[in-house]
Amino acid sequence: ILLPELFIGDQILIYPGGAYTTAYASNFNGMSIPKTYMVWNKLFIMQPKEFYEQENLSPIIYKYSDVVEVFSSISSLQKIQVLGHPYFGAILVLDDVVQLTEKDEFFYHEMLTHVPLMAHPKPERVLILGGGDGGTLRETLKHNSVKTVTIVEIDHEVVSVAKRFFPKIAEGFDDPRACLVYMDGCKYVEDLENEFDVIIVDGPDPLGPAQNLL
Numbered sequence: 001i002l003l004p005e006l007f008i009g010d011q012i013l014i015y016p017g018g019a020y021t022t023a024y025a026s027n028f029n030g031m032s033i034p035k036t037y038m039v040w041n042k043l044f045i046m047q048p049k050e051f052y053e054q055e056n057l058s059p060i061i062y063k064y065s066d067v068v069e070v071f072s073s074i075s076s077l078q079k080i081q082v083l084g085h086p087y088f089g090a091i092l093v094l095d096d097v098v099q100l101t102e103k104d105e106f107f108y109h110e111m112l113t114h115v116p117l118m119a120h121p122k123p124e125r126v127l128i129l130g131g132g133d134g135g136t137l138r139e140t141l142k143h144n145s146v147k148t149v150t151i152v153e154i155d156h157e158v159v160s161v162a163k164r165f166f167p168k169i170a171e172g173f174d175d176p177r178a179c180l181v182y183m184d185g186c187k188y189v190e191d192l193e194n195e196f197d198v199i200i201v202d203g204p205d206p207l208g209p210a211q212n213l214l
Contacts, residue, residue, distance in 0.1 A: 075157035082165045109135035116198050117143050123197045129185035131202035132158035134170030141172050149178050152185045
């Protein structure tokens with residue numbers, strides 16, 4: 001495929017097996033053609049589209065323009081998508097609701113994690129309910145006092161997708177202090193008694209598999 005006058009954007013998403021880039025190709029009439037998507041050494045031309053997110057708890061609809069779908073799967077619990085966007089980078093979507101973007105996920109994960117950990121005099125044992133993307137785990141492991149972090153995630157597919165498409169966010173899963181458990185977080189805490197210094201709930205909207213976490 002001949003792509004004349006190729007202009008490379010400033011965002012390249014690289015993961016094992018492939019890469020998504022915000023490259024545009026312009027024809028000689030100045031008309032843009034779809035973005036390129038490299039995966040398994042094959043070139044695909046993907047037509048950018050609009051993605052609409054319906055806010056579950058209010059009558060608000062968010063619109064994302066110029067989006068390509070990089071990955072889509074349905075686990076036993078929910079629909080999982082990874083979208084590519086020229087500004088936000090990779091976007092994790094569960095059941096059509098955006099969970100995080102590479103561009104601004106730190107807003108959420110830093111506030112969710114550091115506020116309760118700084119409020120504790122010496123957090124050593126931390127429990128994270130949810131958090132399958134790994135962002136809260138990553139921030140928790142920045143505290144030197146932390147000795148163990150248990151992550152209880154109900155959907156193993158979320159962790160798999162995070163490791164593949166969001167490796168910088170999910171890097172904490174490789175830390176020896178991290179222990180990953182796949183089960184319902186509510187059932188996990190039923191019989192706990194003084195086993196953790198800090199418990200952080202990192203879940204989506206209280207609907208579907210996460211409705212009991214609220």
